[in-house]
Amino acid sequence: MSRPRINTNPNRHGYFGPYGGMYVPETLMAPLHELAAAYKRYRKDPAFKRELRAHLRDYVGRPTPLYAAERLAREMGCAAVYLKREDLCHTGAHKINNSLGQALLARRMGKRRVIAETGAGQHGVATATVAAMFGLECVIYMGEVDMERQALNVFRMRSLGAEVVPVTAGQRTLKEAISEAMRDWVTHVRTTHYILGSALGAHPYPLMVRDFQSVIGRETRRQMRAMTGRLPSVLLACVGGGSNAIGFFHPFLNDHEVRMIGVEAGGSGIRKGRHAARFAGGKMGILQGTKTFMLQDRYGQVQLTHSVSAGLDYAAIGPEHSLLRDLGRVEYAHVSDREAVAAFDALGRWEGILPALETAHAFAYAIKHTGRWKKNDVVAINLSGRGDKDVQQVANWKEGRAI
Numbered sequence: 001m002s003r004p005r006i007n008t009n010p011n012r013h014g015y016f017g018p019y020g021g022m023y024v025p026e027t028l029m030a031p032l033h034e035l036a037a038a039y040k041r042y043r044k045d046p047a048f049k050r051e052l053r054a055h056l057r058d059y060v061g062r063p064t065p066l067y068a069a070e071r072l073a074r075e076m077g078c079a080a081v082y083l084k085r086e087d088l089c090h091t092g093a094h095k096i097n098n099s100l101g102q103a104l105l106a107r108r109m110g111k112r113r114v115i116a117e118t119g120a121g122q123h124g125v126a127t128a129t130v131a132a133m134f135g136l137e138c139v140i141y142m143g144e145v146d147m148e149r150q151a152l153n154v155f156r157m158r159s160l161g162a163e164v165v166p167v168t169a170g171q172r173t174l175k176e177a178i179s180e181a182m183r184d185w186v187t188h189v190r191t192t193h194y195i196l197g198s199a200l201g202a203h204p205y206p207l208m209v210r211d212f213q214s215v216i217g218r219e220t221r222r223q224m225r226a227m228t229g230r231l232p233s234v235l236l237a238c239v240g241g242g243s244n245a246i247g248f249f250h251p252f253l254n255d256h257e258v259r260m261i262g263v264e265a266g267g268s269g270i271r272k273g274r275h276a277a278r279f280a281g282g283k284m285g286i287l288q289g290t291k292t293f294m295l296q297d298r299y300g301q302v303q304l305t306h307s308v309s310a311g312l313d314y315a316a317i318g319p320e321h322s323l324l325r326d327l328g329r330v331e332y333a334h335v336s337d338r339e340a341v342a343a344f345d346a347l348g349r350w351e352g353i354l355p356a357l358e359t360a361h362a363f364a365y366a367i368k369h370t371g372r373w374k375k376n377d378v379v380a381i382n383l384s385g386r387g388d389k390d391v392q393q394v395a396n397w398k399e400g401r402a403i
Helices: 026-042 046-060 070-076 095-108 122-134 144-149 151-159 174-187 205-213 215-228 243-252 319-327 337-351 357-368 388-398
Strands: 019-023 066-068 080-085 113-118 137-143 163-167 192-194 234-238 259-265 283-287 289-294 331-335 378-383
Touching: 019 319, 026 095, 026 174, 046 095, 066 215, 070 080, 070 337, 070 357, 080 215, 095 113, 095 122, 095 192, 095 205, 095 243, 113 122, 113 174, 122 137, 122 151, 137 144, 137 174, 144 151, 144 163, 144 388, 151 163, 151 388, 163 174, 174 192, 205 215, 205 243, 205 319, 215 243, 215 378, 234 243, 234 357, 243 259, 243 319, 243 378, 259 357, 289 319, 331 337, 331 357, 337 357, 337 388, 357 378, 357 388
Parallel strands: 080 378, 113 137, 113 192, 137 163, 234 259, 234 378, 259 331
Antiparallel strands: 019 289, 066 080, 283 289
């Protein structure tokens, strides 16, 4: 008996089942509707798609390789492990897939200024990069704490011509950076496009970001068939807001033989204020434009979060992930800071690759479950970014000085 097809496209109001929507101030409703209409038009426009494909090929360096990690496979005890090398994209992570798509859209909408938020800094670098490429004014909002632990990426953004604005409110991390970017957008809606970096926020952002990142999963699907004649048994990806994971998973949703696992940040333990595992300690709520699973107290106030990884240090998860968890199509787990740092080291020793700390969470899950993998399992892991930006943070963590 065949299983029913899974369709996670949002309805016309932007809901993925009970999740999603447009929970924003009235002043942002008009620009969001303008953006939704423009994206609906251009996502199927042949000229737009040709230009996007050309830039992804010639500027970003797509398709990225699918690499057989033989030593990692032996350590895990499974048949094979393949790494989707998004770390080899221009700027060093998957983030440029989305920033490029949104910048092309912004140009067609007549916007001359782009803004963005960033946690780990990779989305900020990607946005600054495409803004320089297209001659757009660029402002990046970044929490003061994240600026300290990602100083290299702050330097890169400024070198690319972007203004980087420190955010000093609240926890001084990604949540506050998003709030500041939204305030900027309210003030400059006529000239400005907000390039939101993850599959979060009000409609149409979760759909748009997923679509631009789905190039990862489409390529992986083709490459796996060409290299092995089959699809992987398991897909693994880290999950913060969830853009790299949803882009990796989405083209496989109706391949029910493929198990999918998203790995959240367990921080220093599943207790209040010490983690960012939304499915381990959260419930449905509304944050920064969308209804989804989030960490909050009994009064609905957003809880503090913690992760050694700036890019996973956020209180909510993308609404499509919440639906996929309800449907049982994707499993969600979490690993600790300690496990993620150990995986960072292990991948360097075994494969000569230093992954981003975000990505290291997915590798930590794979290594943690050594002995549980089947001998014939073929595991594909989305290596969403490189770890250059995190070397100092890892060194500080080992010395007990991590921010």
